Amino acid sequence: MPHMRVYLNYCVNQANAGKVLQSLRDANPELSAQLQCLREDSSARNLDLSSYLLVPMQRLTRYPLLIRQILQYTDPPTPTPDLSVAPRLTLSLPTEHTERESIANSLACAERILEEVNETIRDREGRERLGEVSEELRIGKDRLDLTLSTHHLGPRKLLKEGVLAKAKSGRKLRVLLCSDILLLLNESEGGGLYRVPLPVHELEIHTSRRYARSEDAYIRIHRAYPWGGETLVLRAPGIREARTWTEAIISAAAKAKEGIRVAVGDSQDTKVGFGPTAVGVGMGHVASAGTPRASADVG
Template sequence: IVTHTHHQPERSQLESAIAEVERVLDAINETIRDQEGQDRLREISQTLWLGHGRLDLTQPTRFMGPRKLLKEGPVWKTKSGRKLQCFLCSDILILTQESGQSLYRMPIPLSEMQVRDGTGKREFTDLDFRLVLAYPRGGDVINLRGSSPRDARNWIIAIERAHNKCVSAERRAASVYR
């Protein structure tokens, strides 16, 4: 309709209406994605145990409001080839055994880790990435492999973005409480 509307006031109104509809649809889609993420976090929480209790991933974050599931999928340990399931949330990264029912490691706060690609390391390929944990977490490195170079790159980008948002939220919260 817009392409065939040449009269300026009508064309402007149509373009404005289209922009508003797109904004509403984007908001609806975002709400649906958030709800699906919450449902998935609830589902994951049903099977994950931490000591004698369940790990409740639906609890809010310390500084970022409700926890969101940003990305999930299989990754492999670089050396052993062991398959793990990785869950990237807005404030933590969770590695579980392949079944997704038991933790491979305690949840890792994003503010206490960084992600690196495998460049500069002879034994690494473009499938590999590294989680570098800060000293409060023991100063450890977890070497992981994606299913493809693109998958590895997507993990790196997603973890970097989530890390930056998490650190920024913690800094804002710290400045408020000073």
């Protein structure tokens, strides 16, 4: 089962392989016609080549299900008999315990490999998305390259993306939560930066009674002094979506703080908030890119 990791590179590049195949078909009518003839062959079971590209990933997703079923129908180990009463039973005792343990280990291994593949695919898709977003992002005259690694947290990861609205004005913003920054883009107007990126490790989620009737639909993102001293209030499409955003930001902030603490050590700066130069976004430092505002609520 551990050798199933050979599928990792293939599965990560599967989506790109499908795009390459389609581009070759579009550019070469003869190839497209030949592939169609092969599809009509009975041995191909009327399946297109693109369908066969999916087979390795489909196998990886099915293995945990199949092994779990096998485990379900594998008898648990029988109790150890009293050898003083029936000593001869030891000659024909089954190996249920060894067999069941082996199957359980195989299941755990299959699940780990599948999770590793899925995580790698998500990371790649996230990097591609960050590359797309970076094409039009500028801070002043400088291009903001989101695909570059962070200063202390390794490669930047896209954790969550969605459209939220400002609580007061209703203005739509496309929000990208990364492992180190929170990015706010204009949903209209060409999708440019609404404001400079916010370092995730400086953010907190606040609660308030001001929106008591729809408390869970609002996300209050606070950035404390000396870097911000403001609270950005956003509204999600629904209660569940607001909750997932809140949990994602809290989790990202905690991981970013811990990652920076480990990277730079327990210096005085890390104890008081890591300082404004802790996170980079491919040009300069995020926190020094703009002038902090001291409003109590900028939602």
